[in-house]
Amino acid sequence: MGRLTLAARPRDQNVFLPWDHRGVRHVYECPMRWADMDQLAHINNVTYFDYLQEARVDFGRHIGLAATSDVGLVVARSELQFRAPLTFRHSPVKVAVTVTDVRAASFTLGYEIFDETPDGPVVYATAHTVLTPYVFGEERIRRLTPEERASLQPYVVADADPMPAFVGVPVPRRPENHYAVHVRFSDIDGYGHVNNIRYVEYLQEARIALISRLFREVPGRRGRVAMVVASIDIEYKRQLTIAPEPYDAHTRVTDVGRSSMVLVTDVLDRDGSIAARGRVVLVFFDPETQRSTPPPEDIREIVLQAAAEL
Structure with a gap:
């Protein structure tokens, strides 16, 4: 927390x-x-x-x-x-x-x-x-x-x-959706616990890792796909502290819309319990028009496939 x-x-x-x-x-x-x-x-x-x-x-x-x-x-x-x-x-x-x-x-x-x-x-x-x-x-x-x-x-x-209302779903704990959360000394507040803002940063790092892996799986794709964050919702369950070993985070795609997708991330404590759960809505974005846009079809297929996996 x-x-x-x-x-x-x-x-x-x-x-x-x-x-x-x-x-x-x-x-x-x-x-x-x-x-x-x-x-x-x-x-x-x-x-x-x-x-x-x-x-x-x-x-x-x-x-x-x-x-x-x-x-x-x-x-x-x-x-x-x-x-x-x-x-x-x-x-x-x-x-x-x-x-x-x-x-x-x-x-x-x-x-x-x-x-x-x-x-x-x-x-x-x-x-x-x-x-x-x-x-x-x-x-x-x-x-x-x-x-x-x-x-x-x-x-x-x-x-x-x-x-x-907070909308969260269970996130499977698999190697392909795993991200190692390394707590930095500067993440810690005056009481020796991770500051609430740093959890939001951990969500960002975890989803970037997952998205990068998914997009690498698209055959022949070279171009960059731009996305912006539309909303972030995070519940804090337990407090984390600094340690040399990383904490575990797992992320999954839960929903895919016409020009958006939803990702949920669980940040886990040492005993495997949920320390924080975050829900983020991402929107595919055209930097030239500054407007939302449907993703390329090959990208859409890969995120739909990811959302279908339990």
Whole structure:
């Protein structure tokens, strides 16, 4: 499970977006880095989760959600829908944060990554994160305190774009869909566990490995097939730590559409239990028209075959 460390820090004022009719939002201006880009000169899909993390840490400081060495928040689930390509520039991108659900031992944040333009807001992505208070010294979830619930309440809004139900399927554990996840020292947070964002990166590495193998199996194919990520949904089950030996990840194609396909990846703990399960929707993409496109027929056949394998 990913971890978010919060410390109290006052902020000048709440920020209201004039185009928002759903309630109060906290808006964070997130600096961008040159290294955030991918080979299409768009911001890489993993980086969006980094922006979400920066925004929710700032939100936690703003409302006074404090953490100690033993108590903090863990990320139980994150999902993100990509709406428009975001490219690098030297000015920050805005991330709006609201609270869309509060329960006894968890709450859900909703996000929009956006810019304000003379023609109105441009939304690049919408997302949700489920967070739960956690006592690290005792390795257990705890309930929200009345004070924590009160600090969240001003930002509770009716969610016009609610978090979808997680759709995951079992992934067979076979050599052909295996990827070895090597945890780097920089993947680890202050509590000695893998940060939630790094799991998203592991999903990326695992699916690239599978796709590369599948496309190599297409006879005579030389040209490059472009794809973009449409959505990412990940559930965190257990926490991973750094070790010299890699963890196992397995990926399979579960669905194939006219111009898209769905992949599910399981990241496994040492005992074979699922530490995280991710579902990613990929869209075949024409870089010249900047639009989705059906894949070449030979590629479509190979992914259909992969989806049919149990």
